Amino acid sequence: MTARLRRAALLVTAVGVFILFSACDQPGPQWFWERPETDFARTIQGLFSQIVYIAVLVFIVVEGALLWAVLRFRRGANTKMPPQFHGSTNMEIAWTIAPAVILAFIAVPTVRGVFESYPQTTAGAIQVRAIGHQWWWEFQYPDLGITTANEIVFPAGQRLHIKIESVDVIHGFWIPKFGGKRDAIPTRVNELAWTAENPGIYYGQCSQLCGTSHANMRLRAVVKDAAGWDAWVKSMKDANGTPAATAPEDVKKGYQLVSTGACVGCHTIQGTGLKARVGPDLTRFGERTTLGSGIYPNDDAHLVRWLKDPLGSKAGNKMPNLQLTDEDAAAIAAYLRSLK
Ligand code: HEC
Ligand SMILES: [Cu+2]
Structure with a gap:
C-alpha cells in the first residue's frame, strides 16, 4: 500500500468510528445502562456491568501484552533469529487456570442472576397477561376484568407479575429500562416479575423479528402513582363506552x-x-x-x-x-x- 492509500484508509476508518460512536452520545428513551427502574433491571444491569468490566480488564491486559511484545521484540537492523522452542508445561497450566478463574467470576453471578430473574413468589402481585399479536400488544388483567392494548399500566411500588404469550409468531417483550427481554412464544407462557420504582412513561419494543411491522411493534409502560392507578382501574371498570x-x-x-x-x-x-x-x-x-x-x-x-x-x-x-x-x-x- 502506498502511504497515501494508507492515510486514506485511516481517515475513512476514523470517520466511520466517529459516526458509529456518535450514536452513544445521548441516552435515549430506551437507554438501559443508567438508572435501572426496577429491581429486576438492577439485577440484570449489575450482572451486565460486572461482565463488561471484567471483559475490559481482560482486553487491556491481553492487548497490552500483545502490543508490548510486538514493540519490544520487533525486528531490528541486525536482530538474529531468536531461540526456537516447542511446548511449555508451565505456560499451558497458566493459560488453562487463568481463564477458568475468570470464567468462574462470570459464571457464578450469571447463574445466580438467571435464578433471581425468574419470578419467585408472586402472591399479592398485580397479574397481567401480555399477549403479542402481529403487530401490537394486548394486556389483560384477569383479576380486575380489564383488557387494554399497547400501553401496559401499573402502579409504582407494587409487584407486577407478567405472563407473556403470543397468538401468532414469536415476539419479544422488552422495556429496556425495566430489565431484560423475554420472548412471547406461541403455546408457551413465559414470566417476568418486577416492582417499578418511579411513575412515568417508559418505552418498549418488540425484540424478535416478527414480520413486516416488527419495527413498528412498540409499547409503552405507563407507571402511575397509587392514586393514579386506582383512578385508572376505576375508570376502566366503569367504562360504559358512552352508549x-x-x-x-x-x-x-x-x-x-x-x-x-x-x-x-x-x-x-x-x-x-x-x-x-x-x-x-x-x-x-x-x-x-x-x-x-x-x-x-x-x-x-x-x-x-x-x-x-x-x-x-x-x-x-x-x-x-x-x-x-x-x-x-x-x-x-x-x-x-x-x-x-
Ligand atoms: C379486519 C379487522 C379490523 C377492522 C374491520 C377494523 N380494525 Fe381497527 N385494527 C385492527 C387491527 C388488527 C389493529 C392493530 C393494528 C396494528 O397496530 O398493527 C387495529 C387498530 C386500530 C386502532 C389503533 C388502536 C391502538 O391502540 O393503537 C384504532 C383506533 C382502530 N383500529 C379503529 C378502528 C375503527 C374505528 C374501525 C371501523 C371503522 C376499525 N378499526 C376496523 C383490525 C381491524
Ligand atoms: Cu413482534
Missing part, C-alpha cells in the same frame, strides 16, 4: 358509525355492542397517549389518517382500509378520543 342513548351530541355520529360499521367485527369497546377480539381493545381509547402500538401520538390528525389509510400509517397493518370519507373518519376519531 348511544347518552352519547354527547357531538360524538353521536361517530358512535353510530363505529357500532354499525365493520369495526364491530374486530374491536371491543366495553359498554357497547363491540365485542370482537381481532384488533386492539378500544375501551377508554382516549386515555391512551399513543396510537398504532406506540408509533404515533394519539391526536386527531394521526387518528384520522390511521382510520382513512391504515396501511399507509403502518406497513403490513391487518386493519383493512374501509374507504371512510373525511367526514366519517373525523366523526369516528372524535368519538374514539372522547372515550376516557
Whole structure:
C-alpha cells in the first residue's frame, strides 16, 4: 500500500468510528445502562456491568501484552533469529487456570442472576397477561376484568407479575429500562416479575423479528402513582363506552358509525355492542397517549389518517382500509378520543 492509500484508509476508518460512536452520545428513551427502574433491571444491569468490566480488564491486559511484545521484540537492523522452542508445561497450566478463574467470576453471578430473574413468589402481585399479536400488544388483567392494548399500566411500588404469550409468531417483550427481554412464544407462557420504582412513561419494543411491522411493534409502560392507578382501574371498570342513548351530541355520529360499521367485527369497546377480539381493545381509547402500538401520538390528525389509510400509517397493518370519507373518519376519531 502506498502511504497515501494508507492515510486514506485511516481517515475513512476514523470517520466511520466517529459516526458509529456518535450514536452513544445521548441516552435515549430506551437507554438501559443508567438508572435501572426496577429491581429486576438492577439485577440484570449489575450482572451486565460486572461482565463488561471484567471483559475490559481482560482486553487491556491481553492487548497490552500483545502490543508490548510486538514493540519490544520487533525486528531490528541486525536482530538474529531468536531461540526456537516447542511446548511449555508451565505456560499451558497458566493459560488453562487463568481463564477458568475468570470464567468462574462470570459464571457464578450469571447463574445466580438467571435464578433471581425468574419470578419467585408472586402472591399479592398485580397479574397481567401480555399477549403479542402481529403487530401490537394486548394486556389483560384477569383479576380486575380489564383488557387494554399497547400501553401496559401499573402502579409504582407494587409487584407486577407478567405472563407473556403470543397468538401468532414469536415476539419479544422488552422495556429496556425495566430489565431484560423475554420472548412471547406461541403455546408457551413465559414470566417476568418486577416492582417499578418511579411513575412515568417508559418505552418498549418488540425484540424478535416478527414480520413486516416488527419495527413498528412498540409499547409503552405507563407507571402511575397509587392514586393514579386506582383512578385508572376505576375508570376502566366503569367504562360504559358512552352508549348511544347518552352519547354527547357531538360524538353521536361517530358512535353510530363505529357500532354499525365493520369495526364491530374486530374491536371491543366495553359498554357497547363491540365485542370482537381481532384488533386492539378500544375501551377508554382516549386515555391512551399513543396510537398504532406506540408509533404515533394519539391526536386527531394521526387518528384520522390511521382510520382513512391504515396501511399507509403502518406497513403490513391487518386493519383493512374501509374507504371512510373525511367526514366519517373525523366523526369516528372524535368519538374514539372522547372515550376516557
Ligand atoms: C379486519 C379487522 C379490523 C377492522 C374491520 C377494523 N380494525 Fe381497527 N385494527 C385492527 C387491527 C388488527 C389493529 C392493530 C393494528 C396494528 O397496530 O398493527 C387495529 C387498530 C386500530 C386502532 C389503533 C388502536 C391502538 O391502540 O393503537 C384504532 C383506533 C382502530 N383500529 C379503529 C378502528 C375503527 C374505528 C374501525 C371501523 C371503522 C376499525 N378499526 C376496523 C383490525 C381491524
Ligand atoms: Cu413482534
